[in-house]
Amino acid sequence: MNIEKILPQLIQKNSSKILLVVLDGLGGLPHPETGLTELETAHIPNLDALAHGAACGLMIPVSPGITPGSGPAHLGLFGYDPIKYQIGRGILECLGIGLSVGKEDLAIRGNFATMNEERIITDRRAGRISTEENRRLVELIQSKISEISGVKVTIKTVKEHRLAILLSGKNLTAEVTENDPQKEGQKLREIQPVSAEGKFTAQVLSDFLQNVEEVLKTASSRANTVLLRGFSKLPEIPGFAERYLLKAACVATYPMYRGLAKLVGMDVLTTGDSLDDQLETVRQAYEKYDFFYVHVKKTDAMGEDGNFSGKVQALEQIDSKIAAVKEMGFEVVVITGDHSTPASLKAHSWHPVPFMLLSRYIIPDHVNRFTERECAEGMLSIFRSQEAILLMLACCGRLQKFGA
Amino acid sequence: MNIEKILPQLIQKNSSKILLVVLDGLGGLPHPETGLTELETAHIPNLDALAHGAACGLMIPVSPGITPGSGPAHLGLFGYDPIKYQIGRGILECLGIGLSVGKEDLAIRGNFATMNEERIITDRRAGRISTEENRRLVELIQSKISEISGVKVTIKTVKEHRLAILLSGKNLTAEVTENDPQKEGQKLREIQPVSAEGKFTAQVLSDFLQNVEEVLKTASSRANTVLLRGFSKLPEIPGFAERYLLKAACVATYPMYRGLAKLVGMDVLTTGDSLDDQLETVRQAYEKYDFFYVHVKKTDAMGEDGNFSGKVQALEQIDSKIAAVKEMGFEVVVITGDHSTPASLKAHSWHPVPFMLLSRYIIPDHVNRFTERECAEGMLSIFRSQEAILLMLACCGRLQKFGA
Numbered sequence: 005m006n007i008e009k010i011l012p013q014l015i016q017k018n019s020s021k022i023l024l025v026v027l028d029g030l031g032g033l034p035h036p037e038t039g040l041t042e043l044e045t046a047h048i049p050n051l052d053a054l055a056h057g058a059a060c061g062l063m064i065p066v067s068p069g070i071t072p073g074s075g076p077a078h079l080g081l082f083g084y085d086p087i088k089y090q091i092g093r094g095i096l097e098c099l100g101i102g103l104s105v106g107k108e109d110l111a112i113r114g115n116f117a118t119m120n121e122e123r124i125i126t127d128r129r130a131g132r133i134s135t136e137e138n139r140r141l142v143e144l145i146q147s148k149i150s151e152i153s154g155v156k157v158t159i160k161t162v163k164e165h166r167l168a169i170l171l172s173g174k175n176l177t178a179e180v181t182e183n184d185p186q187k188e189g190q191k192l193r194e195i196q197p198v199s200a201e202g203k204f205t206a207q208v209l210s211d212f213l214q215n216v217e218e219v220l221k222t223a224s225s226r227a228n229t230v231l232l233r234g235f236s237k238l239p240e241i242p243g244f245a246e247r248y249l250l251k252a253a254c255v256a257t258y259p260m261y262r263g264l265a266k267l268v269g270m271d272v273l274t275t276g277d278s279l280d281d282q283l284e285t286v287r288q289a290y291e292k293y294d295f296f297y298v299h300v301k302k303t304d305a306m307g308e309d310g311n312f313s314g315k316v317q318a319l320e321q322i323d324s325k326i327a328a329v330k331e332m333g334f335e336v337v338v339i340t341g342d343h344s345t346p347a348s349l350k351a352h353s354w355h356p357v358p359f360m361l362l363s364r365y366i367i368p369d370h371v372n373r374f375t376e377r378e379c380a381e382g383m384l385s386i387f388r389s390q391e392a393i394l395l396m397l398a399c400c401g402r403l404q405k406f407g408a
Numbered sequence: 409m410n411i412e413k414i415l416p417q418l419i420q421k422n423s424s425k426i427l428l429v430v431l432d433g434l435g436g437l438p439h440p441e442t443g444l445t446e447l448e449t450a451h452i453p454n455l456d457a458l459a460h461g462a463a464c465g466l467m468i469p470v471s472p473g474i475t476p477g478s479g480p481a482h483l484g485l486f487g488y489d490p491i492k493y494q495i496g497r498g499i500l501e502c503l504g505i506g507l508s509v510g511k512e513d514l515a516i517r518g519n520f521a522t523m524n525e526e527r528i529i530t531d532r533r534a535g536r537i538s539t540e541e542n543r544r545l546v547e548l549i550q551s552k553i554s555e556i557s558g559v560k561v562t563i564k565t566v567k568e569h570r571l572a573i574l575l576s577g578k579n580l581t582a583e584v585t586e587n588d589p590q591k592e593g594q595k596l597r598e599i600q601p602v603s604a605e606g607k608f609t610a611q612v613l614s615d616f617l618q619n620v621e622e623v624l625k626t627a628s629s630r631a632n633t634v635l636l637r638g639f640s641k642l643p644e645i646p647g648f649a650e651r652y653l654l655k656a657a658c659v660a661t662y663p664m665y666r667g668l669a670k671l672v673g674m675d676v677l678t679t680g681d682s683l684d685d686q687l688e689t690v691r692q693a694y695e696k697y698d699f700f701y702v703h704v705k706k707t708d709a710m711g712e713d714g715n716f717s718g719k720v721q722a723l724e725q726i727d728s729k730i731a732a733v734k735e736m737g738f739e740v741v742v743i744t745g746d747h748s749t750p751a752s753l754k755a756h757s758w759h760p761v762p763f764m765l766l767s768r769y770i771i772p773d774h775v776n777r778f779t780e781r782e783c784a785e786g787m788l789s790i791f792r793s794q795e796a797i798l799l800m801l802a803c804c805g806r807l808q809k810f811g812a
Contacts, residue, residue, distance in 0.1 A: 005491050005794075007471050014474070365753070367438060367445065367780050383781065385790035387472055394473025398758045405756055406470060407477035407490065408500045 007394070008085075010406055017249045020335040020400035022295045023286070026081065027322060028074075028261075029304030030341025031357045031376055033348045035312055042307075042315045042347060043358065043375040048323035054330070054339065055374040059366035061384025062356035062376070063392060065343045071354045077342035078264045082297075083248070083393035084241060091267070092178065092236020097168040099263025101160050105238055110176040110205065112169040113234035114159075115184070116141065116227035123192045123229075125185055129165040130227035141223055142167060148219050152211050153204075169232070171208065177237070180206045183213065184231035192229060243269020244295065248397065253289055255282045256299035265297055279325040287332065304352075307345030315347050330362075335400040337362040338392065339374075356386055363399035411798065412489075414810055421653045424739040424804035426699045427690070430485065431726060432478075432665075433708030434745025435761045435780055437752045439716055446711075446719045446751060447762065447779040452727040458734070458743065459778040463770035465788025466760035466780070467796060469747045475758045481746035482668045486701075487652070487797035488645060495671070496582070496640020501572040503667025505564050509642055514580040514609065516573040517638035518563075519588070520545065520631035527596045527633075529589055533569040534631035545627055546571060552623050556615050557608075573636070575612065581641070584610045587617065588635035596633060647673020648699065652801060657693055659686045660703035669701055683729040691736060708756075711749030719751050734766075739804040741766040742796065743778075760790055767803035 032042035065072045065080055066087075075096050076086035094111035105111055116138065118127040133141075138161045146159050155173035162168055179202035183193045195213070197206040209232060220228045244252040246269070254265030254272045262272045271293070275285040279300055286296050300322060306315035329337050344355040358379040360371075369383040380386070384395070397403045436446035469476045469484055470491075479500050480490035498515035509515055520542065522531040537545075542565045550563050559577035566572055583606035587597045599617070601610040613636065624632050648656040650673070658669030658676045666676045675697070679689040683704055690700050704726060710719035733741050743766075748759040762783040764775075773787040784790070788799070801807045 005471060005489055005792075007474065007491070010474075010491055365437060365750075365757070367759070368443075369781060369784065381785065383466075383784045385466065385784065387790075391472040394471065395758075396473075398473035398475065403473060403475065403758070405475045405477050407480040407495065408497055 014404045015249050016404050018401055022336045022396050023334040025298045025339045027300050027303045027341050029307040029345025031344030031355050033346035041376055046316045046319040048319055050323045050327040051374040055360050056372050057368050058360035058362045059384050060360045060371040060379045060382030062379050062386045063359040063389050064356045065389050069354050071352050072343050080389035081342055082268050083390055089239050089241050093234030094236040098170050100260040101168050102259035103170050107238055110171040111236050112232050114167040114169050115231040116165045117229050117231045118226050119192055119229050125188050128188055132164050135163050145219050149215050152208050155208050175204050177201050177205050178235040182233040184233045245269050250295040251293050252295040253293040254297045255285045258301050261299040283328050304345045307347050310347050310350035312347035336396050365399045418807045419653050420808050422805055426740045426800050427738040429702045429743045431704050431707045431745050433711045433749025435748030435759050437750035445780055450720045450723040452723055454727045454731040455778040459764050460776050461772050462764035462766045463788050464764045464775040464783045464786030466783050466790045467763040467793050468760045469793050473758050475756050476747050484793035485746055486672050487794055493643050493645050497638030498640040502574050504664040505566055505572050506663035507574050511642055514575040515640050516636050518571040518573050519635040520569045521633050521635045522630050523596055523633050529592050532592055536568050539567055549623050553619050556612050559612050579608050581605050581609050582639040586637040588637045649673050654699040655697050656699040657697040658701045659689050662705050665703040687732050708749045711751050714751050714754035716751035740800050769803045
């Protein structure tokens with residue numbers, strides 16, 4: 005069933021307001037010793053109390069068994085089919101370090117690498133050079149190369165051997181091959197157009213690479229070339245204003261999430277580092293927006309580090325602040341994650357994510373603890389993340405009846 | 409996954425019989441004082457006892473968050489994708505007042521309206537004239553206009569300012585624009601063809617409108633024109649006989665539901681007003697059909713009126729009759745609703761609907777009360793209405809194994 009087809013005729017405006025709090029990587033797995041997940045271990049009386057008055061459930065980020073990156077996970081949560089709207093790796097790398105990507109820009113991920121005299125790659129990460137050395141090289145390159153054939157070149161350090169490159173100009177396309185042979189012991193590839201439109205971009209990238217290699221010769225570094233991949237342009241995504249008639253704001257501290265929000269047309273608000281700061285930002289902008297997306301990173305970061313007790317602590321810290329959402333006046337509040345990040349996996353996972361929906365128009369269920377196991381017994385049962393926004397819109401009267 | 413694709417190869421006939429009881433608008437929301445829904449408030453020992461021996465669950469009418477009209481809600485319950493098979497407003501208006509719509513007919517919704525001398529609409533509802541005045545005008549018009557260019561014209565009063573118009577003849581199409589400017593203070597529009605095929609229909613409608621206005625001049629009413637919209641023809645829906653190899657009968661008291669059943673090829677049986685009468689009709693026709701659809705309106709009507717205790721009483725009245733379904737010999741009995749109509753919303757809603765399935769081939773679950781919250785914990789969990797018919801067919805051996 006294709007809901008996108010009927011959505012435009014159902015959406016209507018009103019004065020209601022929606023708050024979506026995303027606790028990144030919220031869901032977890034049992035600790036091998038206690039058998040309890042991070043959420044079950046944490047003392048989170050405020051989240052539990054909110055769950056008590058809410059309709060709860062488990063949200064599947066993309067599809068059962070599919071582990072999403074942050075891009076697809078957020079697109080799903082924002083109501084977009086993450087398979088239809090794919091965000092290129094280059095775009096995500098640029099968004100992740102806070103580069104503003106324009107419609108005509110080409111975004112690229114890069115690795116500093118080492119090749120021998122026959123241009124055979126001997127180390128795809130140039131010995132995993134330090135972030136400091138990366139910065140030194142990037143500054144050097146940027147000082148020598150700022151434009152090629154009228155195309156503006158922006159280069160940014162990401163971390164260790166990784167960098168992001170943004171080309172801004174006319175007639176750029178992702179219709180070119182990568183120079184990365186993917187394996188060590190193989191020759192660096194030529195960048196080739198894969199269509200007639202790709203010719204200009206391939207030439208710009210070849211020139212760029214030649215210039216970079218010239219600069220690196222003077223840099224006394226193990227890095228003597230750059231592998232370029234993930235060529236991508238912005239996907240054309242109908243924004244929140246157009247798709248949902250919602251004026252939406254993002255209150256996130258990490259560039260990646262601010263970038264993802266911008267992709268769907270949210271205004272990105274300036275905010276502080278703590279959840280207190282973020283909720284204060286929401287309070288101050290309350291009158292100006294219909295929809296607020298608040299992103300909290302710490303839960304995911306601790307999960308990625310495999311730090312079970314760190315994730316428990318992060319949840320407890322959030323808990324002490326979260327009760328404030330009740331007094332803010334929102335018609336609809338959702339607290340969930342974009343995906344699970346179990347400490348035992350040290351990575352994103354496919355597991356469904358605890359979800360609670362607060363509204364006048366729900367049936368509060370028997371869920372009294374905001375945990376994976378209790379949410380599995382909630383009134384919302386198990387559902388796809390793409391459906392979450394429909395529930396939010398319905399609960400604040402922004403979806404008209406379908407058919408008569 | 410597209411089940412429609414494999415359905416034809418799986419369907420088989422046998423002598424089993426299915427009863428589907430639709431309690432319109434069944435689901436509700438908690439009363440603000442008691443925290444209990446209509447179902448939770450009602451004393452319904454018979455429904456509870458049936459639920460005890462059944463597999464229960466919650467059924468999503470269209471998609472989470474989507475509030476369906478009666479058309480899409482019933483199509484879903486009958487196993488059809490309500491987005492693929494959309495029923496026009498004109499068709500529903502005609503079905504709702506019991507007009508029989510043929511394949512070539514064009515169905516139209518109309519409003520009596522008031523315009524000034526410059527043909528500017530000053531009141532889209534002609535002062536919301538009474539149903540009696542509407543009847544007087546419709547009789548007058550029908551007595552003067554019964555045919556235009558070989559097209560038979562049928563006009564029926566709906567309610568207050570609303571009327572239904574059915575054109576029957578060759579070469580009619582919905583490919584014409586409406587004359588309704590949608591807003592007061594704007595000029596009545598001309599009816600125009602939007603394709604070459606629309607020319608004849610546009611001419612018929614323009615002539616009809618001119619004639620109607622002539623008649624209304626003599627009627628001493630605030631109504632001096634008619635706004636025409638919702639032009640629609642029957643959608644092509646494969647019927648129950650073809651799609652499920654089921655000979656199906658409808659036992660409904662309201663024209664709208666009798667019309668919807670006819671759309672999918674059911675025979676519409678003559679019946680009385682009470683559930684007792686309806687079940688007696690089923691008993692008498694039992695041998696002649698494989699599938700019976702029994703529709704009960706009262707639950708929805710009370711919900712639409714915002715009458716919480718009225719809905720509770722309606723449920724209790726139904727309860728006292730419903731136990732009879734056990735002795736009727738059906739292999740499969742389903743009791744559910746087409747959608748929820750919470751008294752607190754005074755309208756259809758998006759909330760999932762309690763569902764029970766009685767059959768030899770189910771696992772009875774722990775559900776002992778036929779309520780929203782208990783059904784949420786049933787064996788059938790939460791599922792789309794389109795899947796309900798597959799469960800019914802499976803439980804009576806009418807679906808063969810898919811693949812080897």
